[in-house]
Amino acid sequence: MSLFELALASRANAYAPYSGFRVGAAIRCADGTLHGGCNVENVAYPEGTCAEAGAIAAMVLAGGREIAEVLVVADGPEPVTPCGGCRQKLAEFASAGTPVILADLAGERARTTVGALLPGAFALSHLGRADG
Numbered sequence: 281m282s283l284f285e286l287a288l289a290s291r292a293n294a295y296a297p298y299s300g301f302r303v304g305a306a307i308r309c310a311d312g313t314l315h316g317g318c319n320v321e322n323v324a325y326p327e328g329t330c331a332e333a334g335a336i337a338a339m340v341l342a343g344g345r346e347i348a349e350v351l352v353v354a355d356g357p358e359p360v361t362p363c364g365g366c367r368q369k370l371a372e373f374a375s376a377g378t379p380v381i382l383a384d385l386a387g388e389r390a391r392t393t394v395g396a397l398l399p400g401a402f403a404l405s406h407l408g409r410a411d412g
């Protein structure tokens with residue numbers, strides 16, 4: 281299964297009764313495994329979670345710690361980019377050059393990187409600790 285196929289299949293299970301906007305995400309981990317996620321909304325709107333967050337959680341649950349590539353799929357007038365919070369969540373497990381593929385239902389529409397989406401990301405080095 282390709283990254284796009286997994287993201288599309290994940291999107292099919294999205295729970296988005298409030299926005300009606302279904303999103304799927306898929307991560308290829310550095311160890312070669314693939315992990316999908318979908319958005320899960322909540323009647324208390326701020327409690328909803330994005331597709332990217334679900335895919336990250338699935339990767340971490342499986343023991344993965346390094347994102348090699350991530351793909352986001354939605355059905356909109358323009359390619360959907362990860363929200364600000366998800367950019368920070370992705371940066372936790374990715375490097376600046378990690379590819380982020382933006383897709384619609386027909387396939388890849390655009391390509392960017394975690395670093396381009398989140399320049400000046402808050403990082404461990406900002407904590408000023410010896411291990412940072």
Ligand code: THU
Binds near residue numbers: 299331332
């Ligand atoms: N959403 C995602 O899941 N990922 C994104 O990259 C952008 C937005 C979700 C959140 C919410 O459930 C719906 O899309 C509309 O904002």
